[in-house]
Amino acid sequence: MVFMSMDIGRELAYLCARCRSTIRSVMKTLATAWLMVITLAFHADPINQVRDDVTPAHPAINAKYHAYLPVSVRADTTVFAVIGDYGSINGYEALVASLVKRWSPAFIATVGDNNYPSGAAATIDAAVGQYFASYIYPYYGTYPYTPTVAINRFFPALGNHDWLAPGAAPYLSYFTLPGNERYYDIVRGPVHLFFLDSDAGEPDGVTATSTQGVWLKNQLALSTSCWNLVFVHHAPYSSSTHGSNTFTQWPYQAWGAQAVFSGHDHTYERVMKNGMPYIVNGAGGSALYPFGAAVAGSAVRYNTLHGAMRITATTSTLTMQFVNINNIIVDTLALNGRCS
Numbered sequence: 001m002v003f004m005s006m007d008i009g010r011e012l013a014y015l016c017a018r019c020r021s022t023i024r025s026v027m028k029t030l031a032t033a034w035l036m037v038i039t040l041a042f043h044a045d046p047i048n049q050v051r052d053d054v055t056p057a058h059p060a061i062n063a064k065y066h067a068y069l070p071v072s073v074r075a076d077t078t079v080f081a082v083i084g085d086y087g088s089i090n091g092y093e094a095l096v097a098s099l100v101k102r103w104s105p106a107f108i109a110t111v112g113d114n115n116y117p118s119g120a121a122a123t124i125d126a127a128v129g130q131y132f133a134s135y136i137y138p139y140y141g142t143y144p145y146t147p148t149v150a151i152n153r154f155f156p157a158l159g160n161h162d163w164l165a166p167g168a169a170p171y172l173s174y175f176t177l178p179g180n181e182r183y184y185d186i187v188r189g190p191v192h193l194f195f196l197d198s199d200a201g202e203p204d205g206v207t208a209t210s211t212q213g214v215w216l217k218n219q220l221a222l223s224t225s226c227w228n229l230v231f232v233h234h235a236p237y238s239s240s241t242h243g244s245n246t247f248t249q250w251p252y253q254a255w256g257a258q259a260v261f262s263g264h265d266h267t268y269e270r271v272m273k274n275g276m277p278y279i280v281n282g283a284g285g286s287a288l289y290p291f292g293a294a295v296a297g298s299a300v301r302y303n304t305l306h307g308a309m310r311i312t313a314t315t316s317t318l319t320m321q322f323v324n325i326n327n328i329i330v331d332t333l334a335l336n337g338r339c340s
Ligand SMILES: [Zn+2]
Pocket: 113, 159, 160, 161, 233, 263, 264, 265
């Protein structure tokens, strides 16, 4: 009797194993079929073919991939937000996030320090995803999100706090970005955005003649966009606590950029150099800093309340505004570009 039950037990275990393997193979077939449906749908509708993972090597290729982007991304006018030094998981970050989301921006760009205090894997989802999950794609975090399109709409730059984690590993695994993900470029509507990594940990260097510097120079030379905007955490010019960083004072204008956005100092400041704005926009959530003596060219300084930048780009005009959390416009600058 005992032997018989053991036999039945073994038989059942064998049948169960067969059963599990059959279920697995059916699931696999279904998944493959679903993948084929998705692939066919994307091929049938080139508008949904998102190729911003490709860093174009040539303007013609640039134009080709640009044509595949969704209409919202290819539009002649785009409104986007820029936030900086924001990832502090506090009420100010929440207020800045709700301000920015009220603008329904096409995408959000950052100027670094996305994850205080130390760029850790344990805090990154609370610092970023808690407020911006719906803009991140693919999103692997735990906060509720409602992505409207299967395309990333959150483009961060690395800051020194993100690099406090060895190799900036949590940041690099959390975000899915083009190129090497540390410095990269994207085209959105009439705007070409270049995100740099200004931390000393950057393996390709942080000077104008480094591998990263040469990359920027070459990519700017290839750009056919109306607007070329650079995002770099360490401010080239600033009148606040950290002050100006000479190592990020690259010849951006000579290389073809029209504006530089930065953070690191927790203020808003617009410094004009040879008619080009160098903006400090580090008032996104972390405690605000005081100002010292104004640097040459400093046109606007503000550190009363937190806020963010709203950028409206058309083929002819780039309008840059800093708006505080009370929805008051603190600064507006409009530029006429090379397409006007
Ligand atoms: Zn910083």
